[in-house]
Amino acid sequence: MKTQPHKRNLRISPLDASIILVLAGMLGYVIFKAATGLNYHWKWEVIPQYLLRFNTNTQTWGPGLLTQGLITTIKLSLWSGILATILGTVMGLFRVSPSLFKRQIATTYVGLIRNTPPLVLIFIFYFFIGDQIMALLHIDDFVYSLSNETKEFMSIFFGPMNRFPQFLSALITLALFEAAYIAEIVRAGIESIETGQWEASTALGMNRTQTMLHVILPQAMQRMLPALAGQFISIIKDSAIVSVISIEELTFQAQQVITTTYRSFEIWTTVLVMYFILTFMCSLAVRKLELTLRRN
Amino acid sequence: MSINSYPPSGKPARFPVATLVDTTKYLLVMTGLVWFLAVGTERLGYNWQWYRIPQYLWQHTEHDFSCGLLMQGLGVTFQITCISMVLMLFIGLTTALLRMTDSWAARGVARVYMELIRNSPLLIQIFFIYFVVAPILDMSGFWAAVIALSLFEGAYASEIFRAGIVSIDKGQWEAAKSLGMAPYAMYRHIILPQAIRRILPPLTSQAVSLVKDSALVSTVAIMDLTQQGRMIDAETFLTFEIWFTVAAIYLVVTLTLSGVVRILERRFNGSQQSF
Amino acid sequence: MKFLRITALLTFLSLLIFTLGCNQAPTRADSKSSAIQVSQLETILQRGTIKVGFDTFKPWAMKDKDGNYIGFEIDVANKLAKDMGVQIEFVPTKWSGIIPALLTGKFDIIIGGMGITPQRNLKVNFSVPYEFSGMSIVASRELAGNRTTLADFNNPETTIVVRLGTTAAEVTKNFLPKAKTLFFDEESQTIQELLNGRTHALVASNPLPLTLAKEYQDKIYLPLKEDFTKEPISFAVRKGDLDYLNWLNNWVLVNMSSGWLQNHYQYWFFSNEWKSMIQ
Numbered sequence: 001m002k003t004q005p006h007k008r009n010l011r012i013s014p015l016d017a018s019i020i021l022v023l024a025g026m027l028g029y030v031i032f033k034a035a036t037g038l039n040y041h042w043k044w045e046v047i048p049q050y051l052l053r054f055n056t057n058t059q060t061w062g063p064g065l066l067t068q069g070l071i072t073t074i075k076l077s078l079w080s081g082i083l084a085t086i087l088g089t090v091m092g093l094f095r096v097s098p099s100l101f102k103r104q105i106a107t108t109y110v111g112l113i114r115n116t117p118p119l120v121l122i123f124i125f126y127f128f129i130g131d132q133i134m135a136l137l138h139i140d141d142f143v144y145s146l147s148n149e150t151k152e153f154m155s156i157f158f159g160p161m162n163r164f165p166q167f168l169s170a171l172i173t174l175a176l177f178e179a180a181y182i183a184e185i186v187r188a189g190i191e192s193i194e195t196g197q198w199e200a201s202t203a204l205g206m207n208r209t210q211t212m213l214h215v216i217l218p219q220a221m222q223r224m225l226p227a228l229a230g231q232f233i234s235i236i237k238d239s240a241i242v243s244v245i246s247i248e249e250l251t252f253q254a255q256q257v258i259t260t261t262y263r264s265f266e267i268w269t270t271v272l273v274m275y276f277i278l279t280f281m282c283s284l285a286v287r288k289l290e291l292t293l294r295r296n
Numbered sequence: 297m298s299i300n301s302y303p304p305s306g307k308p309a310r311f312p313v314a315t316l317v318d319t320t321k322y323l324l325v326m327t328g329l330v331w332f333l334a335v336g337t338e339r340l341g342y343n344w345q346w347y348r349i350p351q352y353l354w355q356h357t358e359h360d361f362s363c364g365l366l367m368q369g370l371g372v373t374f375q376i377t378c379i380s381m382v383l384m385l386f387i388g389l390t391t392a393l394l395r396m397t398d399s400w401a402a403r404g405v406a407r408v409y410m411e412l413i414r415n416s417p418l419l420i421q422i423f424f425i426y427f428v429v430a431p432i433l434d435m436s437g438f439w440a441a442v443i444a445l446s447l448f449e450g451a452y453a454s455e456i457f458r459a460g461i462v463s464i465d466k467g468q469w470e471a472a473k474s475l476g477m478a479p480y481a482m483y484r485h486i487i488l489p490q491a492i493r494r495i496l497p498p499l500t501s502q503a504v505s506l507v508k509d510s511a512l513v514s515t516v517a518i519m520d521l522t523q524q525g526r527m528i529d530a531e532t533f534l535t536f537e538i539w540f541t542v543a544a545i546y547l548v549v550t551l552t553l554s555g556v557v558r559i560l561e562r563r564f565n566g567s568q569q570s571f
Numbered sequence: 572m573k574f575l576r577i578t579a580l581l582t583f584l585s586l587l588i589f590t591l592g593c594n595q596a597p598t599r600a601d602s603k604s605s606a607i608q609v610s611q612l613e614t615i616l617q618r619g620t621i622k623v624g625f626d627t628f629k630p631w632a633m634k635d636k637d638g639n640y641i642g643f644e645i646d647v648a649n650k651l652a653k654d655m656g657v658q659i660e661f662v663p664t665k666w667s668g669i670i671p672a673l674l675t676g677k678f679d680i681i682i683g684g685m686g687i688t689p690q691r692n693l694k695v696n697f698s699v700p701y702e703f704s705g706m707s708i709v710a711s712r713e714l715a716g717n718r719t720t721l722a723d724f725n726n727p728e729t730t731i732v733v734r735l736g737t738t739a740a741e742v743t744k745n746f747l748p749k750a751k752t753l754f755f756d757e758e759s760q761t762i763q764e765l766l767n768g769r770t771h772a773l774v775a776s777n778p779l780p781l782t783l784a785k786e787y788q789d790k791i792y793l794p795l796k797e798d799f800t801k802e803p804i805s806f807a808v809r810k811g812d813l814d815y816l817n818w819l820n821n822w823v824l825v826n827m828s829s830g831w832l833q834n835h836y837q838y839w840f841f842s843n844e845w846k847s848m849i850q
Contacts, residue, residue, distance in 0.1 A: 117511035531738035
């Protein structure tokens with residue numbers, strides 16, 4: 001990509017030709033194997049009903065199971081993204097704080113999270129820490145005390161309210177996890193601002209908080225934005241892992257559908273495509289954002 | 297990762313008493329946190345049975361000492377990590393070189409591969425390769441998992457390789473060309489030796505990611521550390537004890553690797569300054 | 572400074588383990604007695620909702636086309652809630668983590684075709700059984716060929732798939748100790764392994780092997796004519812709550828004698844009437 005991006009002449013070099021040949025050969029081999037070696041009756045026609053389906057009870061079109069899962073994935077990612085940004089910013093500021101105490105706290109947090117596999121962390125959070133937080137906040141009682149209208153209204157944002165406690169614990173789990181990475185982005189953003197800025201602000205009589213708020217963060221924010229947006233894409237991808245704690249997001253729904261239909265080939269392919277479309281669109285948006293920022 | 301405040305304070309060293317106070321405060325907070333969690337679990341009526349854990353780490357009779365299930369799992373984790381690492385380096389380097397050629401087909405292939413991998417979750421990729429691709433190509437379960445993992449990490453490694461190669465000064469290329477070197481000789485003798493120096497530290501942190509991500513292959517019945525943990529958990533219901541132990545083992549491994557990264561970084565930075 | 576970071580981490584870890592390890596004896600008695608004071612039954616009635624933990628096992632519990640849960644266990648749970656006079660809330664949970672989830676209070680009861688085992692009983696209480704289910708084995712025609720006894724499968728060259736955390740895992744260990752066993756989280760994954768021809772056989776509770784063998788006659792078959800175990804299935808609840816357990820036991824007795832349980836069992840396990848609801 002780096003080499004001559006402006007010249008786009010379709011000249012077929014020997015390397016091009018050989019690569020295309022190899023690719024075509026591989027593709028042909030796979031198709032040949034799939035058609036002959038694999039004793040599997042493809043049934044793609046079962047898929048559409050899981051994307052969009054006609055509900056015979058209410059006589060309306062609605063999202064199918066997989067689409068519902070995708071919507072939950074988006075909701076989950078959005079909320080944990082917001083929570084993770086807040087927590088991550090606080091921890092990032094702690095990381096560069098003059099107080100050794102704050103730095104130790106933040107370093108422990110970031111170090112622990114970044115060096116443990118997400119799968120293991122999710123089990124620990126879900127069974128161990130999630131419960132404590134839930135009990136502390138009295139989430140259960142809160143959900144049961146809601147009126148039906150409020151429940152319906154809130155379900156637009158959080159999914160079905162009777163599953164809210166699980167949704168929340170998945171959300172917190174994911175946010176705690178991603179916040180460690182955001183903290184590092186924030187730290188790098190702040191450290192990328194030259195010390196001259198600090199010295200100038202001090203000379204103007206600003207204290208540390210004022211400098212941070214009015215001088216450093218606005219500039220750092222601009223440099224951090226692409227990285228933060230990239231982290232959001234990671235959140236979408238990592239949200240697949242929370243399927244192991246039974247949140248009804250895309251991966252979980254896919255497994256449920258496979259349990260009843262046994263159509264794993266078609267469904268895993270569809271799910272892969274769905275994730276790809278979602279994250280690829282986000283990636284394109286990030287790249288656009290990056291370009292706009294660079295131009296300014 | 298640094299632990300210093302930013303901007304660095306002008307004072308050469310902190311007053312030791314303040315350090316002591318801060319550390320005490322930190323330890324107090326951590327103890328409080330742990331105590332809070334412990335009390336919370338008591339409220340749930342959880343019965344801690346730490347004494348049942350060591351048998352899963354090691355077993356020893358009179359004159360025989362053998363690894364427990366968790367340690368066997370760690371062995372598999374290492375095995376997967378090492379094989380994937382080699383494959384990752386190969387895939388990463390190939391992709392990076394493909395991306396830098398003049399051939400549009402090569403760049404196209406590399407581009408499609410990277411977009412596909414970087415825009416879908418690893419878990420789904422593992423499922424897809426294990427349940428869809430592997431049966432079509434008659435691959436064994438272990439290799440399906442290893443290949444899924446290496447393809448995933450390879451996409452990130454290729455970015456590291458490319459950045460390393462691009463960072464080589466333009467003059468070096470021109471000098472090599474003017475000496476009449478063929479592209480292979482140029483890469484082999486001029487570019488790669490210099491690039492390696494810059495590539496090694498980020499590559500090692502990629503290895504840390506590899507160790508962590510390898511936990512996901514447990515979802516396709518590979519007997520790695522996580523899967524062993526899950527099986528012991530399903531059998532004995534020692535949920536908390538098992539997960540804390542597993543997390544601690546991973547931490548020891550990844551922290552050791554991170555330590556290596558830091559030593560490497562320091563050594564390479566040092567030698568670069570001496571040029 | 573780097574040294575400091577690592578020491579801090581390690582101190583924190585060792586603290587964590589130390590406190591969790593030592594801090595158990597004195598407070599335990601209190602928490603136990605307070606749990607007995609308020610029966611879970613009372614809590615459920617006050618809340619007006621019973622939370623039920625389960626996982627998808629066809630046809631115990633599964634999703635229909637509209638995304639609602641249906642199945643034998645779902646019917647049982649609904650009837651139970653109706654008799655108790657409360658609303659019902661389903662909490663789908665991975666089977667491998669279902670007992671820890673019950674212990675940590677994610678729901679009030681497991682209604683999910685859980686077989687009683689001594690190991691599980693050490694951690695949870697079981698009601699009297701409300702049904703019996705048998706383990707069966709279903710094998711791949713291509714790999715297992717014409718094996719017809721359990722002994723044929725009991726050798727190191729054979730791979731068996733089971734679902735992680737099910738009694739099938741235990742049964743396989745007891746009956747086929749020499750075979751290589753692979754564990755998956757999902758029922759669908761075990762079935763896929765078998766259909767993909769990567770494993771010799773799948774061990775699971777009936778009627779899954781039966782329906783599978785019927786559906787994929789060309790690929791798989793039932794080597795044994797009969798189930799090789801008969802397991803009591805019952806409700807699981809947290810320990811130390813006699814009132815709750817008594818209510819559940821008597822609920823089973825009442826619904827057993829009225830024939831309700833047998834009727835529904837018949838419908839889900841031996842009829843095909845519900846097939847159109849899922850595909």
